[in-house]
Amino acid sequence: MRQEAQPTGGTGSEAVLGGAPAPSARVGMVGAGQLARMTHQAALDYGVALQVLARGEDEPAVAAGAPWVRGEPGCYEDLVALAKGSEVVTFDHEVIPPAHLRRLADAGHVLRPAPETFVVSQDKWVAREVLGPAGFPFPAHGPAWCAEDVTRFGDRHGWPLVLKATRGGYDGRGVRVLEGPAALGAQAAALFPTEDRQRDEGSEGPPWLVEEHLELAAECAVVLARRPSGQMACYPPIGTRQVEGICRELTVPADLPRTVLEEAKGMAKAVAGTIGAAGVMALECFWTRDGRLLVNELALRPHNTGHITMEAAVTSQFHQHLRAVLDWPLGSPALRSPAATVNLIAADDRATVPDRLPLALEDPRVHLHLYGKAPRRGRKIGHLTVLGDDVGEALDRARRAAAVLLGAEVHDPAGAGRRA
Amino acid sequence: MRQEAQPTGGTGSEAVLGGAPAPSARVGMVGAGQLARMTHQAALDYGVALQVLARGEDEPAVAAGAPWVRGEPGCYEDLVALAKGSEVVTFDHEVIPPAHLRRLADAGHVLRPAPETFVVSQDKWVAREVLGPAGFPFPAHGPAWCAEDVTRFGDRHGWPLVLKATRGGYDGRGVRVLEGPAALGAQAAALFPTEDRQRDEGSEGPPWLVEEHLELAAECAVVLARRPSGQMACYPPIGTRQVEGICRELTVPADLPRTVLEEAKGMAKAVAGTIGAAGVMALECFWTRDGRLLVNELALRPHNTGHITMEAAVTSQFHQHLRAVLDWPLGSPALRSPAATVNLIAADDRATVPDRLPLALEDPRVHLHLYGKAPRRGRKIGHLTVLGDDVGEALDRARRAAAVLLGAEVHDPAGAGRRA
Incomplete structure (x- = not known):
C-alpha cells in the first residue's frame, strides 16, 4: 500500500454547498x-x-x-x-x-395500513368480528351494550370478569376487572350512560366488551412488519410484564415454552395476512394457566413492546415501519442479543430526571431513550434497555437503572421493595 | 399471575398534556x-x-x-x-x-475540549510540537515555510515526500504527494504565495509540514472518549482504507497484529491523557511496512471512523461524545459484532439516490445513514454499515449495497471493477 494524497482530515463535517437533497x-x-x-x-x-x-x-x-x-x-x-x-x-x-x-x-x-385494516386495531369489537370467524382464539367475550349484558355474561362465565372499552383514548375508559355483581352495580351508571356517546363516533359496535377473567401464566407480544406486497419480517416474541395495568417490562427471548412462542409467531403472521397489515403490527397474547394462547390486543403501528428491538434486533421497529409502509425491502428482524427493557413511568411530578440521569448511566450498558415529556406521576416518559448474556442479568440491570433514574423503589417480583 | 386492569392499549403515543420537560x-x-x-x-x-x-x-x-x-x-x-x-x-x-x-x-x-487542547487537532504543527517531545512517534517531518524547506527535506529524506497543510479547511489545501523536485517546482508558487496568508489566521506556525513518504502496511484509527474528570472508554481499533485520498472503508476488528492494535490503543489513551482530551477523540495511525506505528492525524470530536460504532459497539460515538463532554459516566465501548462500514461518496450529481435506495436495502442487514446532502461527485453523502460473523463477509455486503446505492462500480481491491 502506498501512502496517498488525501484531503486535510481536520475539517470534520463538510460544509454543504447549497441545496438540500430530494427526500427519499x-x-x-x-x-x-x-x-x-x-x-x-x-x-x-x-x-x-x-x-x-x-x-x-x-x-x-x-x-x-x-x-x-x-x-x-x-x-x-x-x-x-x-x-x-x-x-x-x-x-x-x-x-x-x-x-x-x-x-x-x-x-x-x-x-398504510388501509382504513379497513386499521379499524381492526381501532375497535376491539371489530377485531373480534373480523378475526374470530377466521379462527383466531380470543378469550370468551360478548358485547356489552348495557349492564344487563354484563350480568348475563357473568351468570354464564362466572365472576370476576373483564370489561374493555371497544374504542380507546378516553381517560379512565380502559380495562376494568369487576369482581362481582356489586362492583358492576356501583359503576353501571358511569359505564353505561343513558346518552349513547358511541353513536357520535359513527361506530355501530357496542361501547364495551365483556370478557372472561383469565388466570395468566405469562404474556407476550409478537411484533412483525408486513409490506403491502406481502413480505413479512417477524421479530422473536417479546415477554411482557404489566404492573398496575401498565406494561412495565419487556424481555427477549421471552420466557415461554418454545412451542408457545412458535404458535404465537404463526398466529401473528396469519393475522397480518388475514387483515392485510402494512407497516409494523404488534399482537399481544395471553398464555393462560390452562394452556391456551389467546389474542389480547392488536396494534398496527410501532408499539411499546417493539422498543426493545432498537438495540436487541438487527433492525429497529422504527426503521422497519418506514420500510414497510414505503413497500421497501424489510430489514432483518433477527435477535442480536438477549435484552430487557424497562418503561420509565414517572414516580412524581418533579422534574428531577436531569439530576438523576448521570447516576442511571453509571451502568455502561444502559441504553436510554427519553421522550421529551415532562414527568407527571404515572406518565411514561421514556424507556431503557440493557443487553446481556442472559435475560435475567439484563433485567436486573435495567430495573436498577430505571429505579435510579426515577428515584423510585426497585421493582422486585419477590416483593422486597428496596430504595435505589 | 392475575389478569390486571390496564389502560386501553389502543392509544399509541400518549398525548402531551402541556409543557416540555427541562432538558437534561x-x-x-x-x-x-x-x-x-x-x-x-x-x-x-x-x-x-x-x-x-x-x-x-x-x-x-x-x-x-x-x-x-x-x-x-x-x-x-x-x-x-x-x-x-x-x-x-x-x-x-x-x-x-x-x-x-x-x-x-x-x-x-x-x-470541551478546552481551546488549548482543541488546537492540537486544529493545527498539525502544534500537534507535533506538543506530542513529539512527549515521545509520540510521527513520520519524520519538518516545517515548510518556503519551497527551499521542502527541497532541503527531500535532500535529506529522499523523494517522494508528503506536504500537509498545517491548518485545514481550504479547498485543495490538503495533503499532497510530491514525486520529485520537478513537481515541487511546478506547484511552488501556488503552495507558497508571496503574501503570507497564514499571518491573518493568527498562527505562528508554518503553513505546511513536509513529511517522509511512507510505505504503509495498513492504517487504523483508535476512537476513544475521555471525560474532563479523566475516565476513558476506548473502542477496539478500527481498520481504515483510503481510496483516492478519501477514507472509503472501515472494518472492525481491524486486520492488524494484536500487538500493533494494543500498542495503538495504548498510544491513543496516552495522547488523550497528555492533552487533556474531553469528548470523543480519534487517533489515526499508520503502520508501516518497516514495522513502525506512527501518528497520522488527530481529531477531537466524533469522527468518520467512529461511525462504525453506531451498530458495532454497545455505545455509539455520538452518545459517547455527549456523555463525555457533559462529564457523565461513559458507555461501554465493547464490540457487539464484527462489522464493516463503507462511506457513500457520490459518483455523480444526479439526485437518484431515492430510486436506488430500496435496491440497496434488499440486503436485510444493511444499516444506512444518509446525511441530508445533495449528491455531488466526490461528496460524502452518507455511510452504511453491515454486521457479520466475520469482517470479510460484512465488507463484501457493505460494498455491494454501497455500489447499488450509488450506481457505481463495486470497489474491489483485486481491481476487478464490476457494475452493480
Missing part, C-alpha cells in the same frame, strides 16, 4: 408522540421526510425537530393537510375517526 | 454537518437540548431538526450567541479561529 420519500404520520419521535430519528437515517400532525410544539416528535402540520386527528381538514405532500400516511396512535380515514382513502391518499 | 443538559455545537446531525439524533435519546451553529437551514443538522443559531464559525459574536444558553460548547469541525475559542473560554464559557 415523504411520509405523513398522524400523531406526534414518542412513537413519531423515534420514527423521526429513524427517518433521518434514510433521508425520508417525515411530517407529523401535532397539536403544538411541545409534542415529543415536534420537540425532536420533525416537520409538522398543526392540527387535530379528529378534524378531517387537518388530516388532508397532512396527507397533501405525503406519499404515504401512517399512524402514531389509533384515536382517529375511521370515517375520516375512509374518506381520505377515497380521495386518493395512500394510507 | 444544554449543549452547543459549532457546526451543523453530518456529525452534528447524528449527535442530534443521539441527544434526543438523552433529552439533551443540542443547538448548533449553522449558516442556513440546508445544513444536515438543521435539516434534521436541531435547534440552531445562524452564524459563521469565524465570527466571534456568532460563537458567543451559541455559547449563551449552552452549558457546554463542543465541535463538529475544526475550522474555527483558535483565538476566538480562547476568548470564549476567558469569558467564562465551558468549551
